[in-house]
Amino acid sequence: MFTSQKFSLFGLLTLALAQTVVAAECTPDQGHGAQVFANECGVCHSVSKDMAGMMGPSLAGVVGRKSGSLEGFSYSQAMRSKDVTWQAETISQLITQPQAYVPGTYMPYMGLASADDRQAVVCYLKEQR
Numbered sequence: 001m002f003t004s005q006k007f008s009l010f011g012l013l014t015l016a017l018a019q020t021v022v023a024a025e026c027t028p029d030q031g032h033g034a035q036v037f038a039n040e041c042g043v044c045h046s047v048s049k050d051m052a053g054m055m056g057p058s059l060a061g062v063v064g065r066k067s068g069s070l071e072g073f074s075y076s077q078a079m080r081s082k083d084v085t086w087q088a089e090t091i092s093q094l095i096t097q098p099q100a101y102v103p104g105t106y107m108p109y110m111g112l113a114s115a116d117d118r119q120a121v122v123c124y125l126k127e128q129r
């Protein structure tokens with residue numbers, strides 16, 4: 001009797017823990033997102049509004065922006081006609097495998113395999129207004 005109660009309490013705790021891990025919320029990450037951005041994206045994208053000389057469009061304020069819509073940037077036809085709004089989910093899909101998500105895109109990036117890194121970089125981008 002006593003042991004079985006202990007077991008169910010343990011079960012509840014594990015369930016609560018599993019849910020915390022699954023929740024896709026942005027938590028302070030000690031600069032991990034910024035580091036992923038610097039390593040994986042920074043060579044082509046800036047997060048300041050001044051995008052002079054970068055190969056990719058500025059990602060300042062990209063969350064909530066329509067795909068292919070930054071004025072003055074010369075997008076591929078594929079990106080211009082993609083018609084999505086960049087949110088955590090769509091950005092994550094793009095950077096998993098750009099050529100699969102937007103066939104014909106000019107973004108010459110192989111993809112970010114780690115779901116943790118994708119989540120971290122998306123959280124970082126949410127802060128870049």
Ligand code: HEC
Pocket residue numbers: 037040041042043044045055056057059062065066067068069070074075076078079080086091094095104105106107108109112121
């Ligand atoms: C080697 C250069 C390069 C790298 C690395 C790169 N990108 Fe891109 N990215 C581009 C180019 C070029 C485009 C424009 C694509 C087009 O017009 O088809 C683009 C487009 C995008 C867009 C769409 C923006 C818009 O205005 O519609 C997002 C979002 C994006 N990149 C995010 C990322 C993230 C996040 C990373 C890092 C994980 C990354 N990119 C890595 C070159 C790159």
